[in-house]
Each structure stands twice: as C-alpha cells, then as structure tokens.
Amino acid sequence: MKLDRRSFIKSAAAGSAIAAAGSIFPGISFADWKKQEGASGQLIWKKAPCRFCGTGCGVLVGVSGDRAVAVKGDPNCSVNKGLCCVKGFHVVQALYGKDRIRTAKVRKGNKMVEVPISEALDLIASKIQETISQTGKDSVAMYGSGQWTIPDGYVASKLFKGCLGTNNLEANARLCMASAVTGFMTSFGIDEPMGCYEDIEHADVFVTWGNNMAEMHPVLFSRMLASRKRKGNVTIIDLATRSTRSSQASDKSILFKPSTDLAVANAICYEIIRNDWVNWDFVNKHTTFHKGKTNIGYGTEDHFKFKDAPQGITFEEYKKFLEDYTPEKAERISGVSAMDIKYLASLYGDPTKKVTSFWCMGMNQHVRGTWINNLVYNIHLLTGKISTPGNSPFSLTGQPSACGTVREVGTLTHKLPHGVVMKEEHRKMAAEIWDVPLANIDPKPTYHTVEMFRALDRGDIRFMWIQVTNPMITMPNLNRYRKGALKDDRFIVVSDVYPTPTTDVADVILPAAMWIEQEGMYGNSERRTQHFEQIVPGPGETMSDTWQIIEVARRLGFEKQFPWSEDEYIEKIWEEYRRFHDSPKHNMAPYSLLKKRSGVQWPFVNGKETRWRFNAKYDPACKPGSDFDFYGKKDGKAWIWARPYEPAAESPDDEYNFWLNTGRVIEHWHTGSMTRRVPVLHRAMPESYVEINPEDAMNLGVVNGELVKIISRRGSVTMKASINGRGVPPRGMVFVPFFDESYKINEVTLDAFCPISKQPDYKKCAVRLEKV
Amino acid sequence: MPILSYLALPRDGAMDQLCADLSGMEYCEIIPADNQEVVVLVTDTPDDKSEKTLQETLKKIPSLQSLSMTFGHNAEE
Ligand code: SF4
Numbered sequence: 001m002k003l004d005r006r007s008f009i010k011s012a013a014a015g016s017a018i019a020a021a022g023s024i025f026p027g028i029s030f031a032d033w034k035k036q037e038g039a040s041g042q043l044i045w046k047k048a049p050c051r052f053c054g055t056g057c058g059v060l061v062g063v064s065g066d067r068a069v070a071v072k073g074d075p076n077c078s079v080n081k082g083l084c085c086v087k088g089f090h091v092v093q094a095l096y097g098k099d100r101i102r103t104a105k106v107r108k109g110n111k112m113v114e115v116p117i118s119e120a121l122d123l124i125a126s127k128i129q130e131t132i133s134q135t136g137k138d139s140v141a142m143y144g145s146g147q148w149t150i151p152d153g154y155v156a157s158k159l160f161k162g163c164l165g166t167n168n169l170e171a172n173a174r175l176c177m178a179s180a181v182t183g184f185m186t187s188f189g190i191d192e193p194m195g196c197y198e199d200i201e202h203a204d205v206f207v208t209w210g211n212n213m214a215e216m217h218p219v220l221f222s223r224m225l226a227s228r229k230r231k232g233n234v235t236i237i238d239l240a241t242r243s244t245r246s247s248q249a250s251d252k253s254i255l256f257k258p259s260t261d262l263a264v265a266n267a268i269c270y271e272i273i274r275n276d277w278v279n280w281d282f283v284n285k286h287t288t289f290h291k292g293k294t295n296i297g298y299g300t301e302d303h304f305k306f307k308d309a310p311q312g313i314t315f316e317e318y319k320k321f322l323e324d325y326t327p328e329k330a331e332r333i334s335g336v337s338a339m340d341i342k343y344l345a346s347l348y349g350d351p352t353k354k355v356t357s358f359w360c361m362g363m364n365q366h367v368r369g370t371w372i373n374n375l376v377y378n379i380h381l382l383t384g385k386i387s388t389p390g391n392s393p394f395s396l397t398g399q400p401s402a403c404g405t406v407r408e409v410g411t412l413t414h415k416l417p418h419g420v421v422m423k424e425e426h427r428k429m430a431a432e433i434w435d436v437p438l439a440n441i442d443p444k445p446t447y448h449t450v451e452m453f454r455a456l457d458r459g460d461i462r463f464m465w466i467q468v469t470n471p472m473i474t475m476p477n478l479n480r481y482r483k484g485a486l487k488d489d490r491f492i493v494v495s496d497v498y499p500t501p502t503t504d505v506a507d508v509i510l511p512a513a514m515w516i517e518q519e520g521m522y523g524n525s526e527r528r529t530q531h532f533e534q535i536v537p538g539p540g541e542t543m544s545d546t547w548q549i550i551e552v553a554r555r556l557g558f559e560k561q562f563p564w565s566e567d568e569y570i571e572k573i574w575e576e577y578r579r580f581h582d583s584p585k586h587n588m589a590p591y592s593l594l595k596k597r598s599g600v601q602w603p604f605v606n607g608k609e610t611r612w613r614f615n616a617k618y619d620p621a622c623k624p625g626s627d628f629d630f631y632g633k634k635d636g637k638a639w640i641w642a643r644p645y646e647p648a649a650e651s652p653d654d655e656y657n658f659w660l661n662t663g664r665v666i667e668h669w670h671t672g673s674m675t676r677r678v679p680v681l682h683r684a685m686p687e688s689y690v691e692i693n694p695e696d697a698m699n700l701g702v703v704n705g706e707l708v709k710i711i712s713r714r715g716s717v718t719m720k721a722s723i724n725g726r727g728v729p730p731r732g733m734v735f736v737p738f739f740d741e742s743y744k745i746n747e748v749t750l751d752a753f754c755p756i757s758k759q760p761d762y763k764k765c766a767v768r769l770e771k772v
Numbered sequence: 773m774p775i776l777s778y779l780a781l782p783r784d785g786a787m788d789q790l791c792a793d794l795s796g797m798e799y800c801e802i803i804p805a806d807n808q809e810v811v812v813l814v815t816d817t818p819d820d821k822s823e824k825t826l827q828e829t830l831k832k833i834p835s836l837q838s839l840s841m842t843f844g845h846n847a848e849e
Contacts, residue, residue, distance in 0.1 A: 680820055
C-alpha cells in the first residue's frame with residue numbers, strides 16, 4: 001500500500017512536469033514516459049493562487065483528509081503553465097508551523113493572556129469608540145497589506161472610510177508599489193500594466209531594470225529562459241546595481257551606480273532621438289511632452305508636503321533637456337559606459353525587435369521612484385513599443401494582491417475603490433454603494449504609511465489595527481517607529497498567523513486564518529483576479545481577516561453595512577465591490593466565473609479578458625476607430641516626461657563610506673514569518689548575511705562567515721559576511737536581505753521617500769563597516 | 773520524504789551530458805524529451821537532510837542551465 005501510494009505520487013509528479021513542458025514547449029514529446037494508472041492513495045486536488053509573490057502562480061493543492069499535503073503547478077493557469085518555485089512548492093507547510101496563533105490574546109499588565117476571540121473583538125470595538133470620543137476619528141488607523149485578500153481590503157475601506165469617516169487606512173504596498181502607481185498615473189492617468197505575461201513569449205529582448213527576477217520572480221524568469229531556449233535569438237540584459245543570479249543567466253550584465261538609472265534612461269532616449277529611431281507616427285498621434293518640479297526633496301522630516309506642478313513642453317524643449325544626458329555625460333554620472341548605453345538604445349530603437357522591460361523594487365523603492373517609472377515609459381513611448389504583444393514596459397509586483405487589494409480596492413489614504421477621496425463624484429459613488437451618508441467620507445487624505453507611523457510616534461494616532469503584515473521588521477528607520485508603537489497610551493491590535501516582532505508590540509493579538517483556510521481572492525501583476533475557496537479548516541479559533549473586521553464593524557453599530565452571513569459573505573462582498581468598476585476600462589469577472597477559472601484578467605468585457613490595454617485590437621475600451629487610445633488621460637495621449645537625474649537622500653561620505661542596499665532571497669517570503677517555519681526553506685537559508693565585495697572584504701580583513709558590524713546614523717546590525725556568494729555587490733556597496741528578524745536591518749535604513757509616491761527607498765543609504 | 777519534479781534545461785549542446793549527470797545521481801529519475809532539449813527530473817529523497825544535499829548538488833551541475841519546479845509532496849507517511 002505504502003509503495004503503491006509513493007509510486008502514484010511519483011507518477012503524478014512526472015505528469016505535472018510533462019504537462020508544464022507541454023504548455024511551455026508546444027509539440028514536445030516524452031515517448032519514454034508510461035503513465036501509471038490506478039494507483040491507490042489518491043489525493044484531492046483543488047486550485048488556488050500561490051500564497052506568496054505577486055507573480056500569482058496557480059497551484060493545485062493536494063488534500064488528504066483535512067490536511068494539505070502536496071502542491072503542483074496548475075497547468076491550466078496561464079501564469080505559470082504548471083511551473084512552481086521552491087516557495088510555492090512548500091507553501092502548504094507554512095500552514096502547519098508548531099507555533100501557529102490559535103487563540104486571541106489580550107495584554108493584561110505586562111502579560112498577554114489568552115481570551116475567547118469574542119472578548120478580544122469586544123475590546124477592539126470599545127477601544128475604537130473610546131479613542132474616537134477622546135481624540136477624534138483621525139486618531140484611529142488601520143494598516144493592512146498587499147497580502148490581504150480583496151474582501152479583506154474592501155471591508156477595511158468600507159469600515160474606516162465609509163463608516164468611521166477617517167482616511168487613516170494604509171497598506172504595506174505603499175512600501176513596494178506606490179511608485180509604480182504614481183508612475184502609471186502620471187504617464188497614463190490610469191493604474192496597472194498594459195501588457196500581460198504572454199509578452200514573455202513574444203519579446204525578442206528583455207531588459208530587467210534593477211530586478212533580480214531569478215530569485216524574486218523565478219517562474220517568470222524560467223519562462224524567459226525557456227523562450228530564449230526555444231527561439232534562440234532572444235537577448236536578456238540585466239541592468240542593476242549588483243551582480244546576482246539573474247546577471248549570471250543573462251546575456252549581458254550592466255552595473256550602474258545607485259540612483260543613476262535616471263541618467264541611463266534619459267541617455268537611452270537621447271540616443272533614440274539622435275539616431276532618429278523615434279516612431280514618429282506613434283509619438284505624434286499618442287503622446288504629449290511634460291516637465292514637473294525639480295529638487296523635490298526626500299521627506300525625511302515629519303509633515304513633509306510636496307505637490308508636483310506639471311507643465312506642457314514641446315518636443316524641442318524635451319530634446320534640449322536631454323542634452324544633459326549624452327551617453328558620455330551619463331557615463332560620468334552612472335558608471336555605465338557610453339558604449340553600453342548606445343547598445344541598450346540600439347536594442348530599444350531597432351524596429352524589428354520587440355522589447356519588454358521588467359522592474360520591481362529596484363525602481364519603486366527609490367527616492368525618485370515615480371520619475372524612473374516615467375523615464376522607462378518614455379523609452380517605450382518614443383519607440384512606440386508598448387501595448388502590443390512582446391512590447392511591454394512591465395512593472396512587476398512583489399505581493400500576491402498588491403494590485404488586487406491595495407491598488408484596485410484602493411486601501412491607501414487618498415483612494416476609494418473607484419477613484420480618490422478628493423473628488424466628489426467618487427465619494428458619491430462610494431457613499432451610494434456603501435449605503436452611508438456622503439458626509440461620512442472625508443475629502444482630505446490623512447497619512448501615507450511613513451507619516452502614519454510618525455503620527456503614531458507623535459501621538460496623533462492612538463489606535464492602530466495591523467493585519468497580515470509585519471511593520472516592526474519592514475519600516476525603515478525602525479527604531480523610531482517601534483519606540484512609538486510601544487508608548488504607553490498607544491493601543492495596537494495585530495491579526496496574524498505566527499508570532500512576530502509586530503505581535504510583540506500588540507495589546508490584542510487576533511488569530512488569523514491563513515490562505516486556503518478561508519475563501520478569498522488575490523489580484524496579481526498582470527490584472528488577473530484569482531479566487532480560492534476554503535480548502536482546509538484553520539486551527540483553533542482562527543478567523544479570516546475579513547470576518548474579524550465585519551465582527552468589529554457590527555459591534556460598532558454598522559450591521560446595515562455589513563449584513564452578510566458566514567456562508568456567503570465573500571460572494572456578496574465581491575458582487576458589491578464589482579459595482580465600483582462597472583465600465584469597459586475596469587470591469588471585473590463575476591463571482592461564478594472566478595470560481596471556475598484559474599484567474600480572470602480585467603477589464604473583463606462581453607465575456608472576454610483584455611490582454612493588452614490601450615490597443616484597439618485587444619481593448620474594447622478604446623475609442624472606436626483609434627489604433628491606440630491612452631484613455632486614462634482626457635485627450636487619450638500618454639505623457640513623456642522630462643525628469644532629471646537627482647541623487648539619493650543619503651550618499652556615502654568620508655564617515656559612512658558604503659552604500660547599503662536591502663532586498664530578498666528566493667527561499668523566504670518577505671519577513672520570513674511563514675517561510676522560516678518551513679524546515680526545508682529555513683535550512684536552505686537559515687540566517688541573513690551581508691554581501692561584501694571581495695576587495696572590500698580583503699581591505700577590511702574579513703573572510704567569509706566572519707562578523708561585520710554595519711553602522712548608519714540611525715542604528716547598527718552585526719552579521720556574517722558573505723563574499724562571492726549568490727550576489728556580489730560592486731566595491732563600496734553592501735547588500736543585506738531583510739527576511740531574518742534576528743538581524744533587523746531596517747534599524748539601519750533611512751525613512752526617505754519619493755515625494756510623489758511616498759514610497760520609501762530601501763536600496764540606498766550610507767553606512768560604515770567594522771570588523772567585529 | 774519529499775517527492776519533487778522539475779523541468780531541467782541543459783546549457784547549449786549539453787543535453788546528453790545533463791542526462792548522464794542527472795541519471796547518475798542518487799534519488800533522481802529522468803524522462804528526457806525526445807524532440808527538444810528538455811528533461812523532466814523526478815526526485816524522491818528519504819528525508820529532508822538528503823533532500824538538502826541533493827539540492828546543493830543539483831545547483832552545481834555544470835551541464836544544467838535552469839531547473840524549474842513543477843510538483844512537490846512532503847507528507848509524513
Ligand atoms: S514565483 Fe511566486 S507565485 Fe510563483 S510559486 Fe514562486 S512564490 Fe509562488
């Protein structure tokens with residue numbers, strides 16, 4: 001029996017790989033494979049999106065009894081075509097860590113005491129009421145996540161913005177995607193990528209901008225490599241600030257100095273114009289030229305304010321602006337040779353080549369994040385390489401529902417599920433759908449994430465409810481914000497699945513259902529909404545984050561707005577939420593269809609998904625008779641921006657002479673609170689480290705594994721050196737992954753942000769090193 | 773007791789070498805495609821320790837360009 005079951009599983013494993021190969025390499029044949037039929041020990045397979053990254057791979061979860069025991073890539077999901085990365089495979093084990101939070105806890109004196117969950121929910125509701133009556137509605141806040149399901153974010157917005165009347169709602173996607181959003185909004189007037197992952201099979205050239213896809217988006221990277229293998233004439237260029245696994249697998253690796261991607265992008269545009277590689281027909285019909293404010297600051301001070309003032313300019317003025325970015329001048333700024341800049345421009349400029357640019361945190365976590373997003377769009381707009389298969393400027397997402405929940409539902413201080421709080425027509429729509437008085441919805445945004453934690457520290461915010469995220473690891477300049485959260489008259493609620501440094505600062509801990517222990521939806525990087533049903537029961541008194549919010553809302557007297565029963569609340573919420581997007585520009589698929597398919601892309605119009613937006617061939621929202629229509633802007637034209645190079649908020653100097661760059665590793669998801677509880681992943685990458693260039697290490701007298709202290713103006717961390725490991729920074733830079741709570745590297749980082757997007761820059765601050 | 777499957781892509785011209793390398797390794801079974809340079813690899817290790825050792829060995833095979841996972845099972849039986 002045992003042997004039969006094992007050989008059955010092996011046969012299923014081979015079958016999955018063969019199915020995946022069939023989708024990626026059409027016509028492939030495996031004549032030697034004999035499928036084993038009829039073996040015993042069969043598992044029941046159910047579809048879900050992977051819990052972890054924004055790629056949104058479809059997985060099939062193998063269930064035995066009440067327990068999820070196996071995962072295979074879903075061959076019906078066009079995202080991953082049956083593939084899966086190491087995190088995705090182990091995702092089910094993340095459900096079963098020994099220290100799962102199963103019961104609610106409340107702080108009594110210095111101790112956290114277990115209580116029935118209903119008592120904890122009563123306390124939360126009464127604390128919200130008490131805080132509002134003492135210090136006003138804007139002294140209570142909610143901080144959520146790009147790992148929230150869509151219903152989680154939707155009910156949070158309805159409660160806080162619609163019922164309580166405060167815009168104190170933010171989510172951790174501010175830390176990872178805000179610059180992508182403002183990039184889209186300023187260039188196109190509408191958020192989210194125009195293309196889809198199918199671009200990978202069409203493109204001849206890929207340029208990855210500060211994006212280590214081999215580790216962060218491994219399944220998409222595999223698709224790129226498979227396309228190169230299949231087609232033979234595909235070129236992959238890795239443009240980055242340090243050498244990584246992606247550099248090794250690319251055809252060419254080009255390194256630039258931190259922040260100078262701005263100069264490189266402008267120089268590429270300079271070359272495109274100089275060589276007359278401009279697609280004039282496209283540019284004349286579909287673009288206009290603009291400039292904004294310069295020297296825009298860094299937001300390191302409390303109450304920092306910035307508002308851009310866009311001005312139209314002519315093409316000639318834009319061309320003149322680019323004269324500061326000849327390849328030779330850009331070489332002096334960026335360290336990228338003029339020859340390499342010209343080579344990059346020739347790839348973008350070659351009318352016979354389809355080019356896809358990918359980026360993620362490197363461009364977004366950038367004090368000029370909005371600008372660099374604008375500048376990469378400029379390249380694609382000047383050459384007309386946009387919104388057609390294979391021609392795609394593609395901003396990837398880090399979290400599974402940063403797009404679906406934070407960007408589409410709009411769980412940010414200025415946003416509503418459709419539009420922004422500042423516009424009356426958008427408030428009216430929300431008030432009507434939510435069945436709340438219009439006056440409830442405050443027209444003024446309050447705090448973006450960094451400012452929200454500053455307000456908590458100052459005491460302007462007294463109550464904060466944190467769900468599905470771990471800010472006591474991820475906030476930059478962390479020491480300040482942890483001290484703020486621990487102040488006496490602050491009340492912190494944390495809903496999570498495992499103990500973390502954030503539950504350590506909590507006054508109430510709620511046990512959350514995780515992933516497939518509840519029903520929900522995520523939305524991935526390519527506008528794909530992915531439904532999952534409850535597949536296994538959650539342990540103890542765990543409750544979905546959505547239902548926790550509903551329970552509190554009802555205790556606060558909002559039964560009318562939250563009337564649903566536990567059997568059908570997800571369906572009802574989805575159908576209510578869908579009303580916000582009822583137009584050809586954003587229509588979402590009905591619940592019944594989401595249940596059936598492995599994800600559906602929006603705009604979903606007349607029963608069809610839209611794969612390439614703004615292109616009339618594919619997008620029914622385009623004006624009749626147009627070829628392209630950038631309908632996010634009133635005149636249907638995309639904006640090409642003159643944005644200069646400006647340096648980072650803090651650069652190395654005589655005292656702090658190294659750049660610090662932070663990021664992730666393939667084995668661990670974000671702060672590691674889930675993946676560090678999966679034995680295989682933990683053993684594969686047991687602790688964080690600091691990557692040092694071999695020559696710098698030699699000068700410091702440090703060998704691999706020796707301890708190094710990393711010191712900034714804000715804090716210090718001591719950890720082991722990694723020399724010539726999987727990543728190698730250039731001289732003068734160190735790199736530290738942030739997944740390990742034993743080494744809180746964000747005590748060292750700086751809380752400077754892009755003044756337009758308010759997204760902090762985790763990639764650039766100044767540190768010095770000491771051998772310990 | 774993990775069972776995993778992967779698609780393995782060889783470096784250019786190294787298909788035969790990759791098949792030889794993988795099939796010579798403990799806990800590995802391969803199914804090479806007969807018309808393209810792609811190999812299905814199924815691994816079946818007795819415990820997490822041997823799984824880790826195998827993973828490390830796989831990473832170092834010179835004939836291997838990339839390995840993409842497609843299936844995983846790791847339940848106590
Ligand atoms: S690439 Fe991302 S979504 Fe896909 S399996 Fe890995 S972690 Fe999951």
